[in-house]
Amino acid sequence: MTEEGVNGLSLAEVARRLGVTSPSLYKYFPSLMAVYDALFLRGAREHLEVMRAATVGVPPGLPALEAALEAGGQWCMQHRGLAQLLFWRPVPSFEPSPEAFAPSIEMMDLNRQCLADAVAGGQLGPSARSDEAIYFVSILIAGTLSQSMANEPDVPWGEGRFSPLFPRLMALLPVAYPPAK
Secondary structure, X not given: OOOOOHHHOOHHHHXXXXXXXXXXXXXXXXXXXXXXXXXXXXXXXXXXXHHHHHHOOOOOOHHHHHHHHHHHXXXXXXXXXXXXXXXXXOOOOOOOOHHHHHHHHHHHHHHHHHHHHHHHOXXXXXXXXXXXXHHHHHHHHHHHHHHHHHHOOOOOOOXXXXXXXXXXXHOOHHHHOOOOO
């Protein structure tokens, strides 16, 4: 997927690289969509675990949120094909199963908890405990990743022109959701 694009994945190519025939893959996956679903689940689990691990030992609230998102961004740049499948839906006919999508919901819950902790800690105002704030954070990270992947796909997270700006973008959160005085 990294070489040919996510939509360029074919069972014939997977079989060729594994040294088996295409029909033998159908013993494990009934369709190409089932392969995408398995990849989505694997990627979503890995991404969630990286984000969770990044929050361990970090102060709650904005520091934890930034650590989680930075770790997630680094993972995305290291796993571009999976990241595209997870966050940009490049295969119009693919919809992840509820099981495959469950870690994505947990990731959003992790982000929500970080925002709630930021409100509780006086780092953000009460309006940051909202879907709008989740969307705001999502736009910050997705925009950074989109620019990085489109313009500097082989540059690691934290280097280049785009991802080093992410901490400054995160500094917009208290401006958008000012803490109560």
